[in-house]
Amino acid sequence: MKKLIALAGVLGLAMVAPPTMAHHSFAMFDRTREVTVSGTVREFQWSNPHAYIQLVAKDARGNDVEWSLEMGSPMYLYARGWRPRTLRPGSQVSVKLNPLRNGDNGGVVLEVSDARGNSIGTNQ
Structure with missing residues (x-):
């Protein structure tokens, strides 16, 4: 029974891990x-999982x-x-960035x- 519960736990984690890893990809940049x-801040979004600057x-x-x-996560x-x-x-503000591909x-x-x-x- 313990082995079955452990296997279920591992499988559950395996199902969650790929979307989490994919979310944090920087391939689009x-x-x-x-x-x-350089421009004017329209909005600063302090939100999870990432903060955003909307800049005009x-x-x-x-x-x-x-x-x-x-940007990174608010905690970061x-x-x-x-x-x-x-x-x-x-x-x-002026923002140095890696642009979208x-x-x-x-x-x-x-x-x-x-x-x-x-x-x-500091962002890094």
């Missing part, structure tokens, strides 16, 4: 490239475009000085600086 995007920036034609920028960010109200709507306006955040160039928290 081009980790060989770094770009910097100008494109090459001067049009407003929104970038969705993924908190340990590095971030707080739920670190970024507020209307804040001017598909060319959409998004990426994973590497560094965030305020309008004066001061680092905000």
Whole structure:
């Protein structure tokens, strides 16, 4: 009976592990490239499993475009000085990021600086 319960437990964990591992893949980001995007924070989403910065920036034609920028988990960010109200709507920031491979306006955040160039928290 104990072996059957242990086997059921192992199988249960095996069924949960693959989706969890897939969720944390960075394959959609081009980790060989770094770009910097400057703009206005529309929203800072302090949510699990990842925080996000919704940033409005100008494109090459001067049009407003929104970038969705993924960060680490709130627990990870908190340990590095971030707080739920670190970024507020209307804040001017520059974000260094690894862009999405598909060319959409998004990426994973590497560094965030305020309008004066001061680092905000640390993401790594």
